[in-house]
Amino acid sequence: MKGAQCKNLEELTRAVVNNAIFPDNKVLDKRKAFAKHVESFHNDSQIPLRIDYDGIIVMTAHQPNFFPYSGVVRKAVLLHAVAERVRDRLNCPVAELFCFADQDFADERWFREAQLPSVRNKNGTLSLHLPVADSYNNKILRAVPKPENDEIEKIKNEIQQWASDSRQSILKSLKQLGLEVPDVCFDTRSLFELIDRARERSSNATDFNALFLAYLIEQSGYKTAFARFSECQQVFSDEIAFMLENGGQYARLMAESQKKPSSIAQTPIWYHCPCNGKADVEVMSAHNYALVTRCRACNTTSEFKGNLRSALQQMLPNVSLRAEAMLIAFSGIGITFYVGGMGGTEYLRRAAKIAEALDVRFPIVSTWRPKDVYAGLGQLDAMLELLRIKARYNLFQDGEKCDVALLQRELDGMLTEIDGGVCALDNLKSAVANRKGDGFKEKIGFIVNMQTQLKTQFERNKIARDRSIVANTKKTLSIIPSIIDYEVNIGVHSTFAQWLAALEKNTHFDETLLLKTNTAMDALFDMTRRLFVGDLFE
Numbered sequence: 001m002k003g004a005q006c007k008n009l010e011e012l013t014r015a016v017v018n019n020a021i022f023p024d025n026k027v028l029d030k031r032k033a034f035a036k037h038v039e040s041f042h043n044d045s046q047i048p049l050r051i052d053y054d055g056i057i058v059m060t061a062h063q064p065n066f067f068p069y070s071g072v073v074r075k076a077v078l079l080h081a082v083a084e085r086v087r088d089r090l091n092c093p094v095a096e097l098f099c100f101a102d103q104d105f106a107d108e109r110w111f112r113e114a115q116l117p118s119v120r121n122k123n124g125t126l127s128l129h130l131p132v133a134d135s136y137n138n139k140i141l142r143a144v145p146k147p148e149n150d151e152i153e154k155i156k157n158e159i160q161q162w163a164s165d166s167r168q169s170i171l172k173s174l175k176q177l178g179l180e181v182p183d184v185c186f187d188t189r190s191l192f193e194l195i196d197r198a199r200e201r202s203s204n205a206t207d208f209n210a211l212f213l214a215y216l217i218e219q220s221g222y223k224t225a226f227a228r229f230s231e232c233q234q235v236f237s238d239e240i241a242f243m244l245e246n247g248g249q250y251a252r253l254m255a256e257s258q259k260k261p262s263s264i265a266q267t268p269i270w271y272h273c274p275c276n277g278k279a280d281v282e283v284m285s286a287h288n289y290a291l292v293t294r295c296r297a298c299n300t301t302s303e304f305k306g307n308l309r310s311a312l313q314q315m316l317p318n319v320s321l322r323a324e325a326m327l328i329a330f331s332g333i334g335i336t337f338y339v340g341g342m343g344g345t346e347y348l349r350r351a352a353k354i355a356e357a358l359d360v361r362f363p364i365v366s367t368w369r370p371k372d373v374y375a376g377l378g379q380l381d382a383m384l385e386l387l388r389i390k391a392r393y394n395l396f397q398d399g400e401k402c403d404v405a406l407l408q409r410e411l412d413g414m415l416t417e418i419d420g421g422v423c424a425l426d427n428l429k430s431a432v433a434n435r436k437g438d439g440f441k442e443k444i445g446f447i448v449n450m451q452t453q454l455k456t457q458f459e460r461n462k463i464a465r466d467r468s469i470v471a472n473t474k475k476t477l478s479i480i481p482s483i484i485d486y487e488v489n490i491g492v493h494s495t496f497a498q499w500l501a502a503l504e505k506n507t508h509f510d511e512t513l514l515l516k517t518n519t520a521m522d523a524l525f526d527m528t529r530r531l532f533v534g535d536l537f538e
Contacts, residue, residue: 037231
């Protein structure tokens with residue numbers, strides 16, 4: 001992929017400009033057909049649509065994740081940054097397109113789960129969950145009903161509680177450490193307004209997720225156009241038919257590019273069963289039926305007569321593209337640039353090879369997922385908890401920086417010593433029980449009481465809890481959190497502005513970004529980081 005070698009925005013812009021695809025009449029006609037499905041999303045969302053299809057199109061896409069992690073959201077920022085520069089260089093309209101893959105399977109984890117940094121929770125994260133019944137697992141995302149009002153209120157309460165608890169823990173740790181207590185603030189009001197707006201305008205869970213992200217992007221002033229894959233992909237029937245007619249070559253190229261190729265020749269499309277399940281599609285060469293499908297949800301077989309093009313027309317609009325076929329089909333509207341994700345790198349490479357073999361023009365593809373470091377409530381709470389634990393057990397000399405690995409080993413050693421004493425008493429208890437001498441029950445009770453006193457006097461439960469916090473810290477500080485973490489601590493508008501500023505400075509795509517909350521928490525965060533050995537955010 002040509003964009004993979006680009007290290008910053010300037011290099012990427014040059015590659016996109018050199019690959020610019022301008023529409024001919026055929027492409028313009030297809031763009032007009034595609035535009036109807038863009039208008040459908042914007043009518044439902046009530047987001048103003050401002051787009052000009054006469055120039056070039058830059059695009060990204062993703063599953064409509066539940067309160068998506070930052071990597072999904074920053075796709076729109078890179079797309080916008082490239083679009084702005086290309087407009088200046090080529091002096092032409094550039095349409096920014098974000099498509100939602102709402103035809104994927106509903107058992108996709110991030111469709112129903114979002115994560116926030118929370119050091120006292122299991123594995124150092126708080127997981128928010130969109131309730132989805134198991135009966136939808138083999139069905140498409142758009143089949144899942146939207147959450148009820150009480151479910152939304154429960155999720156909002158969890159977010160509010162997480163923010164409030166983190167703030168209170170930060171204030172408590174600062175007082176215990178004798179540090180200055182700044183104004184530790186956060187904002188959930190604007191976030192909850194977006195959630196309520198998405199709930200009100202959505203008709204299913206997929207749209208709830210998609211609208212939430214679309215409203216975030218709209219809030220930042222971008223003129224992004226949105227569309228649903230489940231609606232718009234029927235526009236590419238000619239491109240799909242072309243891939244089906246070259247099915248043998250397509251399947252061979254797929255098999256050659258996969259480490260573990262499927263035993264069944266893959267076709268470029270899925271069929272959407274009336275039960276809302278997804279069905280595998282098979283091309284039949286020696287039967288009256290050109291295409292045969294089998295649903296993964298209900299096991300129903302459907303057969304479509306005639307030649308490939310005729311059978312495909314019968315299946316429309318209940319057809320969606322597999323991942324590798326998507327950008328090949330979208331060549332029909334002339335995509336110049338595509339922002340991919342780290343998880344999609346392999347399928348995009350396969351798609352590029354297939355496109356080259358089929359002589360289909362492929363867009364410049366790039367990804368951008370740096371590490372963000374900022375003074376979030378969850379992050380500060382975790383760091384201050386480490387300093388509190390260090391001070392509580394007096395494990396380091398005064399002024400010595402906190403070494404998290406050493407702190408963990410010291411707590412492990414303390415627990416081992418306590419547990420060793422408890423274990424020795426266990427052995428004594430077993431010996432007394434085996435002899436069953438006079439008053440053995442009273443003796444066993446005495447030993448059990450000694451064990452309890454040992455654990456209590458040496459505060460084993462507190463040590464174990466602190467040891468768990470230390471162990472959780474790495475996950476808390478290294479996760480790529482939900483965009484909710486950014487909205488609460490920084491504000492999405494400010495986050496977008498800082499991301500964009502970093503790109504415009506030609507920051508390397510892999511470089512860590514230091515974001516600001518523009519509150520007193522920034523100074524506290526900077527001071528706290530200096531009290532540790534090494535980089536906590538690696």
